Amino acid sequence: MSVNQLKIGLSNKEGQLGFMSTRGGPREGAGRKNIGVTKKVSLTLTDELWEKVDKHCVDNKMSRSELIRTLIESSNL
Incomplete structure (x- = not known):
């Protein structure tokens, strides 16, 4: 059985410390x-509207975020 070695190093993200494997990562x-x-x-909708949103997302294999983004992009804001 081999022992994996860990290194502690600085992440490229704002100087945060992180564990780094000696291989991969x-x-x-x-x-x-x-x-x-x-x-x-935070979005407040009736239970009926949430059910419609969730059904649409399942039927179209999309997330709520994708649905809302699509609706906003297709509007004339």
Whole structure:
């Protein structure tokens, strides 16, 4: 059985400390790409509207965020 060695190093993100494996691990540019700025909002809807939103998302294989983003992009704001 081999023992994995760990190193503690500085992350590229604002000087945070992180554990680094001697093999593999996080790489610059890896992972899901950002599509914009994330801001948390609270949305109050009736149970009926939430059911419609969730059904639409399941039927169209999309997240709530994707649905809301699509609706905003298609409007004339």
